[in-house]
Amino acid sequence: MLRVLAVDDEKPALEELLYLLRSDSRIRSAEGATDATEALRRITRALDAGPDGADAIDVVFLDIHMAGLTGLDVARLLAGFARPPLIVFVTAHEGFAVQAFDLKAVDYVLKPVRRERLAEAVRRVRDLVVTAREARQPEPAGPVPYAAALPVAHQAPPETIGSAEQIPVELGGVTRFVPIDDITYVEAQGDYARLHTDDGSHLVRIPLSTLEERWASRGFVRIHRSHLVALARIDELRLDAGTTTVRVGAAELAVSRRHARQLRELLMFPRNSKGTGGTPTARG
Missing domain, CATH: 2.40.50.1020 (LytTr DNA-binding domain)
Structure with missing residues (x-):
């Protein structure tokens, strides 16, 4: 089961996200932070305690637009750690997707957050964590693109980029x-x-x-x-x-x-x- 930290400087949005996360049976614990400084403090404590410590964090659900450090700033800082938690960005803005995936985010969820779309993000995180554990290896040294961590049989073949006449695109959980x-x-x-x-x-x-x-x-x-x-x-x-x-x-x-x-x-x-x-x- 996953241990989650959700970060958003808008309290109603954070409470709604935590409610949805805590209602997912794959989540062991979900705690919240209202700014980047608090989030970094908790993540540092979790890394010091190790992956089996009481404060361990598997994934951070991270807003982008926040006062002070942005979510992208936090992700860049975490990239400097040896074993950072995975990152899922949760934002109202589509325009940062390229930067987010360049920072090796597992997923990019648009607000308003839909339960079904969030469940898909949780599944992607869980697949990464479970795959690493089954291989008897440490948790990923850094966030890894979702498809790269899946068994080959579960990866989408190149032919699935679209039919002869159409190409699927996803926005806010809608294809x-x-x-x-x-x-x-x-x-x-x-x-x-x-x-x-x-x-x-x-x-x-x-x-x-x-x-x-x-x-x-x-x-x-x-x-x-x-x-x-x-x-x-x-x-x-x-x-x-x-x-x-x-x-x-x-x-x-x-x-x-x-x-x-x-x-x-x-x-x-x-x-x-x-x-x-x-x-x-x-x-x-």
Whole structure:
């Protein structure tokens, strides 16, 4: 069973989170802290006592926006410890997900917290802790990405990044299926990718290189190390003083030198493949 510390400087939010955690049968104990300083004090005491001590903490459910040190600051400090507890971020803001997972968070739960979504985060933490114990190894030396700690048979195969026509994206515990034809371009964000559509954007835990390989037949081409673009959605190609850019809706994206020639050829002499539409306007 898990030993939990929840951290949030808004008392009602903290009380609600603790109520939900304590109602989960997989939680042995759940204590709260209302600021980062108090949280760090408790975590330090737990680390000094060791994994079997009375004050041990398996996981910290951590808010991001707090007075003084933020949750991200706390996570960075914990990364300096030899055996820190796992971290699950609980926040009202989607925009910090990339930073959170770069800090090896196990999960990223959006407020308002839904019981079902929190239960999924608890399951992920429990899988990590149980896997480590069954292997007769110490608890992870640092927070480990969820899939990396699961047995191979339980990891999602690469083919499950989406069907031929849609890709699943998760927001606040709700899974939506975004039609690939609605995606105008994709932006790399570390080991993640942000899918841009006319209506907004969605963050998925898939490297840009994987999407490039899978969606080449659908007319997506790499134009830069950070961008993958749907050829049919390019509205304008611009050549200016040796630099190349494309306009995709309201976005203007740089084209790297290594990709510029191939892109111009694809746009000026489109092949008969799915996703390649009419020739965009070229301006110099």
